[in-house]
Amino acid sequence: MNNKYIEKPTDSQLDFIAKLQKESESSSGACSICKGAGGWTNELGQYTFCECEKEKMFMAKCTKANIPYKNLGKSLEEHWNLRQDVWGNNLSQNALDKKADIKKLVERYTKVLPAIIAGNPLKIKPRVGNAINLTSLLFQGGQWSGKSLLCTLIAQEGVRRNLTVEYVDWSELYSDLSGFENRDKQNDWADIFGSKDLIILDGVDFYDVRNPSFVIQLDRIARARARCGKPIIITAYPGYEKIEAGHGWSSLLASCFKVTLPTPEPPKPYAS
Numbered sequence: 001m002n003n004k005y006i007e008k009p010t011d012s013q014l015d016f017i018a019k020l021q022k023e024s025e026s027s028s029g030a031c032s033i034c035k036g037a038g039g040w041t042n043e044l045g046q047y048t049f050c051e052c053e054k055e056k057m058f059m060a061k062c063t064k065a066n067i068p069y070k071n072l073g074k075s076l077e078e079h080w081n082l083r084q085d086v087w088g089n090n091l092s093q094n095a096l097d098k099k100a101d102i103k104k105l106v107e108r109y110t111k112v113l114p115a116i117i118a119g120n121p122l123k124i125k126p127r128v129g130n131a132i133n134l135t136s137l138l139f140q141g142g143q144w145s146g147k148s149l150l151c152t153l154i155a156q157e158g159v160r161r162n163l164t165v166e167y168v169d170w171s172e173l174y175s176d177l178s179g180f181e182n183r184d185k186q187n188d189w190a191d192i193f194g195s196k197d198l199i200i201l202d203g204v205d206f207y208d209v210r211n212p213s214f215v216i217q218l219d220r221i222a223r224a225r226a227r228c229g230k231p232i233i234i235t236a237y238p239g240y241e242k243i244e245a246g247h248g249w250s251s252l253l254a255s256c257f258k259v260t261l262p263t264p265e266p267p268k269p270y271a272s
C-alpha cells in the first residue's frame with residue numbers, strides 16, 4: 001500500500017456511496033415489503049413474519065428434509081403437463097387419461113395428508129370393485145415418467161403442512177445399507193423410517209448384485225415403517241419386483257396403492 005493518507009469524502013460523495021449501497025441491497029434481493037427485516041411488530045406487540053421470511057423458512061425446511069432442489073417450488077397445476085411429454089410430443093389419449101387421473105389422485109392425497117398420517121386412510125372408489133383404503137403410494141415408471149417431480153410435489157406439500165418429511169434417494173440408501181461396516185448409518189435409517197411423518201423413497205431400482213447386508217437392512221427399515229403405520233411414497237423403475245428383501249419389504253410394497261406412470265418414448269437419437 002502506498003496511500004499516504006485517505007481524504008475524508010465530501011457530503012455529495014457520501015450521498016453517492018449511500019445510493020450505491022442501497023442499490024446493491026435491492027439488487028441482492030432485499031424484500032420491498034419488509035426491506036430485508038423479515039417481519040414487523042404491530043401496535044399490539046405481535047410479531048408477523050413477512051412472506052419473504054416464510055419462504056426462507058420453507059426452503060430451509062425443504063433442505064433439511066433433503067428434498068432435491070431441481071423441482072422445488074413447482075406445482076401440479078403448472079408442471080404436471082397434460083398436453084405434452086418431456087420431449088415435446090403430444091400425449092396419446094391413453095397417456096393423457098392416466099396423467100389426469102394421477103393428478104386428481106395426488107391432489108386428493110396431499111389435501112388429506114395430515115389425516116392419513118393420523119391414521120385415517122384416504123378412501124377411493126375405483127371404477128370397478130370395492131372401495132380402497134389408501135395410506136401409501138407406489139408410482140412405477142421408466143425414465144422421464146415424472147417420478148421425481150411427483151415425489152417433490154408431495155414432499156414439499158408435507159413440509160408446508162408442518163409434517164416431518166424425509167426425502168430418500170434410493171441409490172444413497174442402497175449404499176448406506178450395503179456392507180456390515182455402516183452400522184451407525186443403518187441405525188439412523190431405521191430411526192428415520194420408524195418415526196418421520198412422511199417418507200419419500202425415490203427411484204427404487206433392482207441392482208443385480210448379491211448383497212446380504214442390504215437384504216437384511218432393507219427388510220429392517222421396511223418393518224420399522226410398517227410398525228409406525230405412517231405413509232410412504234415409493235417410486236420405482238420397472239423390474240423393482242425382483243428385489244428380494246424378506247417379508248418386511250414385500251409387505252410394505254404390498255401395502256402401497258400402485259400407480260403406473262406413462263413412460264414417454266425418447267426421440268430417435270437416444271433410442272438404441
Ligand SMILES: [Zn+2]
Nearest residue numbers: 031034050052
Ligand atoms: Zn419481506
